Amino acid sequence: MNDIITGWNREQMAQRAAVDIPDGCYVNLGIGIPEKVAKYVPEGREVIYHTENGLLGMGSTPEPDKQDPELINAGKKPVSAIPGAAYFHHADSFAMIRGHHIDICVLGAMQVAENGDLANWSTGAADAIPAVGGAMDLVAGVKTIYVITQHNTRDGSAKLLKKCDFPLTGQAVVSRVYTDLAVINITRQGFEVIELAPDIEFDYVQQRTDAKLINKT
Amino acid sequence: MNDIITGWNREQMAQRAAVDIPDGCYVNLGIGIPEKVAKYVPEGREVIYHTENGLLGMGSTPEPDKQDPELINAGKKPVSAIPGAAYFHHADSFAMIRGHHIDICVLGAMQVAENGDLANWSTGAADAIPAVGGAMDLVAGVKTIYVITQHNTRDGSAKLLKKCDFPLTGQAVVSRVYTDLAVINITRQGFEVIELAPDIEFDYVQQRTDAKLINKT
Amino acid sequence: MINKQVESPAAAVADIVDGSTVMVGGFGEAGSPIELLHALIDKGPGNLTVINNNTGSGHVGLAALIENRQVSKMICSFPRTANSTVFPDLYRAGLIELELVPQGTLAERIRAGGAGIPAFFTATTIGTPLIEGKEVRTIDGRDYVLEYSLKADFALLKSHQADRYGNLTFNKTARNFAPVMAMAATTTIVQTANLVKAGDIDPEIVITPGIFVDRIVTVHDPALESKLVAEGVKYPS
Amino acid sequence: MINKQVESPAAAVADIVDGSTVMVGGFGEAGSPIELLHALIDKGPGNLTVINNNTGSGHVGLAALIENRQVSKMICSFPRTANSTVFPDLYRAGLIELELVPQGTLAERIRAGGAGIPAFFTATTIGTPLIEGKEVRTIDGRDYVLEYSLKADFALLKSHQADRYGNLTFNKTARNFAPVMAMAATTTIVQTANLVKAGDIDPEIVITPGIFVDRIVTVHDPALESKLVAEGVKYPS
Numbered sequence: 001m002n003d004i005i006t007g008w009n010r011e012q013m014a015q016r017a018a019v020d021i022p023d024g025c026y027v028n029l030g031i032g033i034p035e036k037v038a039k040y041v042p043e044g045r046e047v048i049y050h051t052e053n054g055l056l057g058m059g060s061t062p063e064p065d066k067q068d069p070e071l072i073n074a075g076k077k078p079v080s081a082i083p084g085a086a087y088f089h090h091a092d093s094f095a096m097i098r099g100h101h102i103d104i105c106v107l108g109a110m111q112v113a114e115n116g117d118l119a120n121w122s123t124g125a126a127d128a129i130p131a132v133g134g135a136m137d138l139v140a141g142v143k144t145i146y147v148i149t150q151h152n153t154r155d156g157s158a159k160l161l162k163k164c165d166f167p168l169t170g171q172a173v174v175s176r177v178y179t180d181l182a183v184i185n186i187t188r189q190g191f192e193v194i195e196l197a198p199d200i201e202f203d204y205v206q207q208r209t210d211a212k213l214i215n216k217t
Numbered sequence: 218m219n220d221i222i223t224g225w226n227r228e229q230m231a232q233r234a235a236v237d238i239p240d241g242c243y244v245n246l247g248i249g250i251p252e253k254v255a256k257y258v259p260e261g262r263e264v265i266y267h268t269e270n271g272l273l274g275m276g277s278t279p280e281p282d283k284q285d286p287e288l289i290n291a292g293k294k295p296v297s298a299i300p301g302a303a304y305f306h307h308a309d310s311f312a313m314i315r316g317h318h319i320d321i322c323v324l325g326a327m328q329v330a331e332n333g334d335l336a337n338w339s340t341g342a343a344d345a346i347p348a349v350g351g352a353m354d355l356v357a358g359v360k361t362i363y364v365i366t367q368h369n370t371r372d373g374s375a376k377l378l379k380k381c382d383f384p385l386t387g388q389a390v391v392s393r394v395y396t397d398l399a400v401i402n403i404t405r406q407g408f409e410v411i412e413l414a415p416d417i418e419f420d421y422v423q424q425r426t427d428a429k430l431i432n433k434t
Numbered sequence: 435m436i437n438k439q440v441e442s443p444a445a446a447v448a449d450i451v452d453g454s455t456v457m458v459g460g461f462g463e464a465g466s467p468i469e470l471l472h473a474l475i476d477k478g479p480g481n482l483t484v485i486n487n488n489t490g491s492g493h494v495g496l497a498a499l500i501e502n503r504q505v506s507k508m509i510c511s512f513p514r515t516a517n518s519t520v521f522p523d524l525y526r527a528g529l530i531e532l533e534l535v536p537q538g539t540l541a542e543r544i545r546a547g548g549a550g551i552p553a554f555f556t557a558t559t560i561g562t563p564l565i566e567g568k569e570v571r572t573i574d575g576r577d578y579v580l581e582y583s584l585k586a587d588f589a590l591l592k593s594h595q596a597d598r599y600g601n602l603t604f605n606k607t608a609r610n611f612a613p614v615m616a617m618a619a620t621t622t623i624v625q626t627a628n629l630v631k632a633g634d635i636d637p638e639i640v641i642t643p644g645i646f647v648d649r650i651v652t653v654h655d656p657a658l659e660s661k662l663v664a665e666g667v668k669y670p671s
Numbered sequence: 672m673i674n675k676q677v678e679s680p681a682a683a684v685a686d687i688v689d690g691s692t693v694m695v696g697g698f699g700e701a702g703s704p705i706e707l708l709h710a711l712i713d714k715g716p717g718n719l720t721v722i723n724n725n726t727g728s729g730h731v732g733l734a735a736l737i738e739n740r741q742v743s744k745m746i747c748s749f750p751r752t753a754n755s756t757v758f759p760d761l762y763r764a765g766l767i768e769l770e771l772v773p774q775g776t777l778a779e780r781i782r783a784g785g786a787g788i789p790a791f792f793t794a795t796t797i798g799t800p801l802i803e804g805k806e807v808r809t810i811d812g813r814d815y816v817l818e819y820s821l822k823a824d825f826a827l828l829k830s831h832q833a834d835r836y837g838n839l840t841f842n843k844t845a846r847n848f849a850p851v852m853a854m855a856a857t858t859t860i861v862q863t864a865n866l867v868k869a870g871d872i873d874p875e876i877v878i879t880p881g882i883f884v885d886r887i888v889t890v891h892d893p894a895l896e897s898k899l900v901a902e903g904v905k906y907p908s
Contacts, residue, residue, distance in 0.1 A: 286463055286660055293461075346521070358557070
């Protein structure tokens with residue numbers, strides 16, 4: 001496993017996920033790589049971004065002189081509002097989430113299991129400060145959950161597993177995982193690799209995964 | 218009981234109740250005599266009227282040429298909005314009611330029991346079309362419930378009873394009853410007459426009530 | 435480009451079929467989507483379950499839909515009305531079913547349906563015959579009844595303004611049930627008097643965000659129920 | 672004449688005592704009522720239970736209240752923060768209690784507290800350690816957990832506009848928890864940048880109706896948390 005091959009970089013992972021966001025969708029993007037998805041949605045598609053702190057129709061990051069510290073996203077970064085946006089309070093915002101009105105949520109992950117279980121909020125370590133934010137609400141309520149994550153941790157351990165070790169964010173909630181190495185669907189049969197990053201071999205991905213992969217490329 | 222003595226008329230009943238509406242209250246007025254209470258609130262007091270169809274800060278009936286068929290009260294009659302009013306949807310409106318934010322509600326009644334039980338929505342007759350509207354929400358949620366009613370039905374039967382015959386709107390909810398004959402508090406001891414209409418004797422009221430009255434005049 | 439406009443009330447209701455559950459906005463005539471209701475009469479699906487606070491008045495709008503025998507069940511808080519015998523006559527004849535729900539519980543059950551809350555406790559109806567068959571639980575010393583959420587296949591609503599995304603504002607007390615019904619229906623259909631450009635409605639004053647709306651149809655001068663009733667109009671004539 | 676204005680932040684928080692439960696508006700710095708929080712530090716009550724989405728940042732506002740050891744318990748969804756070690760340090764030392772609640776459940780529990788709903792079911796946290804000790808029920812084939820409402824003795828909020836009745840509007844995403852907290856607190860205290868005449872806020876665009884508000888204090892140029900943090904401000908200095 002020392003023989004590291006470079007797959008997709010962070011931008012390319014976001015770009016690959018963006019291809020799968022259909023026209024007209026309502027989408028919630030998590031903090032980190034998922035945030036980058038917005039800038040890669042193919043031309044000709046209109047997608048409406050929801051940020052759970054209370055804005056539908058979130059636009060791009062404004063120039064520093066146009067920023068309002070009270071117009072921020074869920075990651076607490078300055079954003080803008082598109083023409084046709086709407087502000088609302090937290091109970092209404094999570095009614096959108098819990099009530100299955102958001103079409104797609106793209107999240108980061110610590111671990112994903114082959115049945116779609118997601119762990120992305122706590123390592124379960126004794127001295128960790130537990131913090132969950134809106135992640136459990138999102139995975140319980142949004143119609144389709146996509147994950148973008150490095151295929152492995154920095155120390156090389158697998159993040160795609162038969163079963164998660166970390167405390168769960170939600171059970172059987174993830175539909176698809178975009179990693180630096182592959183695009184992987186979660187099906188009743190388990191992880192199905194539907195696409196490999198350039199120059200990445202299926203066996204290379206399998207070696208870096210702690211569950212059986214099915215090759216559907 | 219043929220010897221009918223006239224007590225307070227409808228306007229006077231409303232006027233008497235209005236005296237007990239403190240300054241600064243949020244008040245919901247039912248259809249009928251209760252609606253009249255608003256015009257008799259003593260000068261120098263500011264009271265905010267809530268109508269459960271979605272307006273806080275309900276004002277008086279506008280001139281016909283100023284009426285909007287979509288600005289109505291719970292009785293579906295045209296009203297106005299005071300400067301400082303607010304519109305909201307039904308779930309928010311009943312959150313105000315159910316969440317104990319309204320101070321006083323003044324309602325009509327078919328029957329009131331000495332423990333404060335109220336029946337004002339159905340005679341229980343087999344061919345009656347049941348209709349409850351917001352009455353059950355109001356009695357369950359508003360802090361103080363006052364009733365304005367004729368002391369007796371048109372055929373002379375008592376409306377103030379030991380126990381209601383008709384299906385209840387709420388249990389032990391009424392604090393005070395304003396009738397054409399008297400003002401009656403509901404206490405742990407039962408009905409306490411605290412004031413009699415001019416020329417009305419306590420015994421006269423007792424004869425027309427199917428429960429023991431306590432004289433506190 | 436997202437554009438939820440459809441060309442006519444008829445097109446807007448074209449996929450409402452026999453047996454659908456339909457929420458209809460309005461409290462009395464305030465907010466009643468008359469033109470959508472008349473399109474639904476023209477289209478003709480039957481065996482509908484309709485959720486509205488009332489049962490309409492006269493022989494137009496919701497009352498006409500009921501009179502046309504398209505409704506097998508009403509879920510409402512106040513089915514009696516001063517100027518319509520349509521519902522009472524059918525109800526007494528055993529030809530229409532009624533689920534009577536207190537107004538606030540009705541609004542909250544609809545809001546719950548839209549907010550992904552399957553059930554909640556409320557004190558409303560405790561001590562009344564309406565709790566029959568329902569679960570009661572004491573919480574912090576007070577009794578509450580468990581109520582389940584309400585959802586619908588369709589909602590028919592009337593708005594003041596709308597844009598192509600489906601962002602809505604309402605006129606005064608015409609707002610009533612519309613925002614929660616928009617959340618609780620699979621397909622939310624809105625007639626609007628004023629279609630405006632995206633961005634013309636300040637994001638601070640949007641009442642119903644477009645995510646809850648599926649179809650917008652412009653009806654410039656919506657009929658007023660009270661005027662039609664006063665004129666003795668009957669639909670279909 | 673109804674007039675909910677008070678003359679200063681100090682007067683507004685004067686009756687908050689040891690052991691009170693206090694809801695604090697804001698998501699990060701958006702909507703954070705810094706001046707009211709600093710008045711609460713000056714006043715000094717301890718053993719507070721505080722409800723907020725986060726735990727503040729730097730050494731001002733909510734973080735300063737915690738650092739001043741006035742808070743014995745936080746109820747929040749995301750206590751970690753990039754630029755504050757105040758809560759983490761106290762938590763690791765066992766000196767402050769934490770009730771971790773998912774953000775949407777937190778908002779809904781507060782809304783329920785204000786709406787007279789003592790408890791409701793939600794699917795959020797099913798399959799996670801956060802359901803431990805809670806009632807789970809299957810409704811229509813899906814599992815849900817029973818969550819109870821949250822109320823408070825006081826809410827401290829920041830608004831954009833306010834009138835003497837307490838009608839409020841907010842600035843963009845500063846709205847966040849304020850409307851539901853206003854409903855759920857016995858005494859709701861609001862700092863506003865703009866006090867306007869009754870009637871200056873269009874009834875169609877009032878976000879929080881005055882019935883939910885008890886006290887208004889004008890703070891013309893509220894401090895910005897991020898600016899104070901960048902400047903290294905510590906309160907009390």
